[in-house]
Amino acid sequence: MSTNAGESRPDLTAELTGAELRRWYWTLAELTLLARAMGLSAGGGKAALTDRLAAALDGLPQPEPPRPTRRPAGRQLAAPVDGATVIPQGQRCSQVLREFFVREIGPAFHFDAAMRDYIADGAGHTLAEAVAHWHATRALAAEPREVGAQFEFNRFLRDWHARHPDGARAEALAAWQAHRARPRH
Numbered sequence: 001m002s003t004n005a006g007e008s009r010p011d012l013t014a015e016l017t018g019a020e021l022r023r024w025y026w027t028l029a030e031l032t033l034l035a036r037a038m039g040l041s042a043g044g045g046k047a048a049l050t051d052r053l054a055a056a057l058d059g060l061p062q063p064e065p066p067r068p069t070r071r072p073a074g075r076q077l078a079a080p081v082d083g084a085t086v087i088p089q090g091q092r093c094s095q096v097l098r099e100f101f102v103r104e105i106g107p108a109f110h111f112d113a114a115m116r117d118y119i120a121d122g123a124g125h126t127l128a129e130a131v132a133h134w135h136a137t138r139a140l141a142a143e144p145r146e147v148g149a150q151f152e153f154n155r156f157l158r159d160w161h162a163r164h165p166d167g168a169r170a171e172a173l174a175a176w177q178a179h180r181a182r183p184r185h
Contacts, residue, residue, distance in 0.1 A: 009181055014038050018054030025152070025180035026050075045150055083128030093119050097127075104131050112141050 009024050010016060012034050028046045035042040035049060040056055042049065044065070051063045075088050081100050091097075093111045097119065101109045104127075111119075114137040118130055156179060160172050 007183055009183075014057065016057055018058040018060075021054050021057055022050065023183045025184070047150060081127060083126060083131065085127045087119060087122045087125050087127065087130065089123040091119055091123070100127060101131065101134065105134055109134065112137075113145070114141055 010020065012021075012026060012030050014034070014037065028049070031046065031049045031053060032042040035053060038053070038056055040052055040062075044052070048063075048065070055062055075090075076094060077085060077088065077091060077096050079096050079099070081096060083104070085100075093116055098109070098111070101115075115130070115134060118125075118133045122130060122133075153176065156176055157172055160175055161167060164171065
């Protein structure tokens with residue numbers, strides 16, 4: 001692999017320690033392959049899988065699985081819907097809702113975090129209230145948001161482009177490859 005200050009990224013094998021696993025960047029696909037090879041569950045997100053692998057590599061008990069955050073799915077809205085339609089418990093951000101919001105708000109509509117949360121927690125509210133929520137949250141939605149830790153590539157690109165505003169995509173991707181080949185601090 002890539003060499004950095006005399007260090008090379010090791011092969012991802014069951015011979016690593018948990019600390020060494022955490023020192024390097026691994027893709028979810030790589031971690032999944034190792035988990036399967038070790039007979040571990042490959043489910044969950046990258047952070048949970050890394051924790052599971054690190055524990056197994058160090059001979060420690062498996063960490064408690066995270067509690068599911070998904071809400072149980074209820075009856076989903078079907079077309080036609082209008083402003084008086086009430087959002088049911090467990091409604092998802094569906095194509096039916098997208099079509100309604102694009103019709104009411106315009107082509108700039110998209111399901112951002114504010115709207116996803118409103119739909120998920122909005123049981124009993126009407127779609128007209130959801131449209132009002134969209135308009136009321138535009139200033140907040142325009143503010144830069146922290147990119148979640150699970151989106152490390154996206155976070156890296158945002159930071160890189162902030163430091164290199166005239167940088168080309170190929171340069172950013174090369175910088176990402178160099179970054180992920182280095183050990184973490």
